[in-house]
Amino acid sequence: MLSVVVAWFAISQFDQLGRELQQRQEADLADNLAEVMAPALRSGADSDVAHEMARHIVSINPSLSLYVLDEGGRVIADYAEPACALGSRVALSSLEALLGEDPMLPVLADSPCSGQPGVFSVARIEYGPDGARGYLYADLNNASHTSMTAMLRTSSITRTLVAAGLLALALSGLLGLLWFALLTRRFSHLTSVVQRFAAGEYQARIAEPRSDEIGQLGRAFNDMAGTIEAQLVALRETDRQRRELVANLSHDFRTPLTSLRGYVEQLQRRESLSDEERRVALTAILDNAERLTRLARQLSTLARLDAYDQPLRREPFALAELVHDIVGKFQPQAERLGVSLRVDVDPALPWVEADLGLVDRALSNLIDNALIAAAPQGRVWLAGEASGQGVRIAVSDDGDGIAAADLPLVTQRFYRTASSRARGEGSGLGLSIVRDICERHGTTLEIDSQEGTGTTVALTLPRAVSVGTNV
Template sequence: MFFNRLRKKFKRLYITMFKNYIVFMFLVLLVLLGSICFVIFTIGKMITSEEYVKDTQKFFMASKIVKDDYKKIDASKIIKSNGWVEILDSNKKIIYVIGTKKDKSASYTEDELLHFMDLSYNNLKSDTSYFYSVAPFNSNEKKFYCIVKVPPGIVKLNVDIAPSPDKYIEKAAIYILVAILVIIVFLITSVFLYAYLTTKKVVMPLKKILQGIKRMTEEDYSTRINFNAENEFAEIRDAFNFMAEKIETSKAERNRMEILKQQLLSDISHDLKTPLTSIMGYSKALRDDVVKDDEKIKQYLNTIYNKSKRTVSLIENLHEFTKLDNNGFLINKENWDFCEFVRKIVSEYYNEFEEKCFQIEINLPEHEIMYKFDKLEMERAISNIISNVLKYNKFETKVKIELTCNNYEIELIIADDGIGIDEGLKGNIFEPFSRGDKSRYTKGGTGLGLSIASKIVQKHGGSLTLESCKEYKTMFKLKFEK
């Protein structure tokens, strides 16, 4: 449970947006650092290359500064670095020095010159006393040698005094430009990607919700939306589906009630038409003196009375039904002994039970069961059920009336093992004008008794259900919370 709540919390939209933002910033920093490292690495590699060193330090190379007129050689930077220039004749003897000579060499052998020429740039990294650079040249058709000597480390320390060649500046600028372009392209791509991923989390659920709303406006109440999203949209999805289900159920109920209303009007007109037609026929016969026999006249009047009684009963039940169906109608509850109340009702039907030879089993507690209810309405509800038991069952039917009570509820059972009720009718037996058997059309039933009983019980906050068991085919169970 804890982990589920934690998972739901971290699936909030703002958490997802924050995580996307963190990933986005991490990638930006990663590329930025990568680009900076690339620029530093490429420029570092360039300036430490042998070509670059040679190019930027060419003023230390004898071949770069030598001139035919060796007295005009510019050795100012070499001298500034505590070095000097020596000019040798064809016999390898020093004939001219530019700068302050720091060693005592007066001449060199062929092998020494070859060694200096071979070491050239590598002497920069060696442990020798000086960096040597040798270049032969001709002047006035005579051969000479130019030797540059610089203390070790001077060349490396004084790189900054050498002007950087334009081609290396251009290369460095290209590297920097490429890195900037990579960063810009990545940033633009990342922004679009971040915007896409972020809007996808919002736009997709909104599209689904709008599509659902559109179908709902077209009265397609079976519409349901389904998508995976963060909790905010998931809650909207669930609320929408719940609303759609409620509307669909409400519409189905309205349609059912409309059909029921039409059926109700049809049944009312039918149930009123039959007795009224009989009354009209018999009364016309009496008015026109068609019947002369006193016994026949009495029979006709008796029929008119019974039909009128049935019509009045139907109208009274219809009035009671519409009254109970009105939400504004309030019942008058008072505190009464429910056990004594049921005992009184049953006693009123005792003679009718005996006339039909019913085998009746009555189980009522001896102690009081105090409950707040409307005596008039509750009597009508229980009487309607007992009347049905008497009216539509055959002689010697077994009947059970049992009242039980505990700390939470009161339960009244009225059961019989008579003709029973068809399975197909049990689901709507409490609807108005529902009839448990076909004979009810001819036995004077109005079809409103059980519907009225159900509404009265509901007005008391209870429930009326139809059940069955092995011993009894039909069992009405009334339950009331204490």
Template structure:
């Protein structure tokens, strides 16, 4: 929709108030006046003929009364002067700007001057009244039209935005703003709608975050309570002497150690997740040998893999690769990928780890021979505390934050982490970081 700037709009409004009455005069009043003027001329000629043709009745009272009536009907006045400029007849008062001389004639008969006739026409006639009324009506009509347009294009949109602002303050975003052809009002309306859209999205995001926060707190409470409950039970068993043999005591102590390790991993992951979430931890960038970091992570996981009879096969190129990264966080991300693969790989399974260089980035992939991801898991695998287990049991030992933390670390290094299923089966996690 084409718009007009408010200054131009105001100029057009003022010109409408000035020009419209003038157009009314030119198109209506002037033609009517021109039509009415010949009638006045005919009346003037009749009066002059009546006076000029009857000089013998100039002093006749009956004739004078008849002439006065005729002059009154024509809204005229007349004066008859003798040759010596003495007033023979006068129809009334003729002083002031409202009486203008229309015609003057000297009456001569047989070469002798009988007198002078002067006829005066009134300027305050019907034409003037009609003109004044018409001009006033035209001005009022123009003002009403301009006021209507100003109310429609300026006042109404501003009032609507004022009401909308109060609705927004009350949390109500359901409203519509009228369209305006004034450029400034249209720009304010557009900016207002953009602001409302941003606020609506912000409120929706805040509601989602609040829902996630409730879920997060509930899930953490559940995850902390489960090992604590088991740990407390076994400790009470030791305290009450239920474990009355060295074998039972050793078993109880081993279980307590296992549960404390679970708590330690959970608290460690929560601490790391919180730091990455709220940017409380700054990255310590340094030149890092990517292959060394990867080999160190694989070597640290081999004892656990051997206990589970899982083989880790590493494929690496012959060339070296140095990246600019935080070595500690990068190693943690790779450890989380390997730990996830180990937990989901069955006994006598295999884990394939490889890395290679691509234009502008270093890519690492971890593939296992487990069941892979289901369709629902692929949509939520990086959600905090999601493990794809409705019961949230700890048979696999996972906390549900490992892949979330790994992805955020990769993204902090200018890359990303994606999860897919390998065509030959098993889960495939592929991450990359920016090359130096």
């Protein structure tokens, strides 16, 4: 389109140039003709003598059209055959512009016959016996067209310019088609990648997007596709964990329930049980009931931790007092297992600000795990200290420890070490719950364990902002 506009503009300017050259060459034509026709015009502008003289001139140059205008620019004599312009007018402003000094060429005026604008030559004359003033008007339109036709037919420069213009037009069209093909090819590639992604090929991406608008669109698609793919991976992982959770829960609930049912059926079938047998059965029933209660409590805590839309119920409290209360609850269990459970926590420790219920659950899980892992006649101890802007509490045991290969995995849900699986104890939820509680409080869980020497698990809670003198 731009090439067509440029070509049209060049042609129009070339036409204007041709008109200017024609008018400049014929500028004195009317003056010369006026001198030749002066004797005939004295007989009158529309006299036979004037017509005869005009026919003689036109026979020499048939491209001319001659007219006599009065002072107002009205045609009073038309020497064409047949006459076509009598009574029509030519603008005086055009006549005077061409007659003025150094006129800006080309000066155009409407042709008396056709009414089309064109170049002309004009001279002031006197006509008739009384010497009336007027203009001899020579219409050069036909001469200009003849000259342009001859120039196009015989001028090598003109032919070269026309050929160059046509070649430029063709090249511009070819380049435009090539550019359009390249543009649509990139769009076609983008459409193909989007369709592949929509069909389930979630790894489909735009390769090396450029920095232009189409490249920015491709880059935005890649970002969106990456986000969607990550979300799909997360959904698949969540679904896998859900299925694994159901399977593990089914196993963890079925084992103690089966044991409970077995001992209850034994009590029903045998009425004459000894006191020792009855005590063993009831103890097993209580242990399995406690195991189910502990598992249900852990699942409840896990559900609360997964509900991230529920904010933590933070409040300031004395961590040392909470530790002593929790240890008091576990003393009967420690005595039953033959494990020494002691606390080395200064009552003057700074208060902390956290979710009291979740911290209670975290410390309970750590103590419960430590009592189970402790060696026979072993010991479990708790230590606390102020650390920077927080308070660190650690639970240690002198058990067999955790293998180095298991350390990165023990905080995953339902993961149990080989020794735990061998004993048939634990649900694999304890440490994962503690880890989630730490993450909700913006802290990390520290695990230090060596095989054969025991394990220390610690967490740090933030200090309370202002609670009397205990801070």
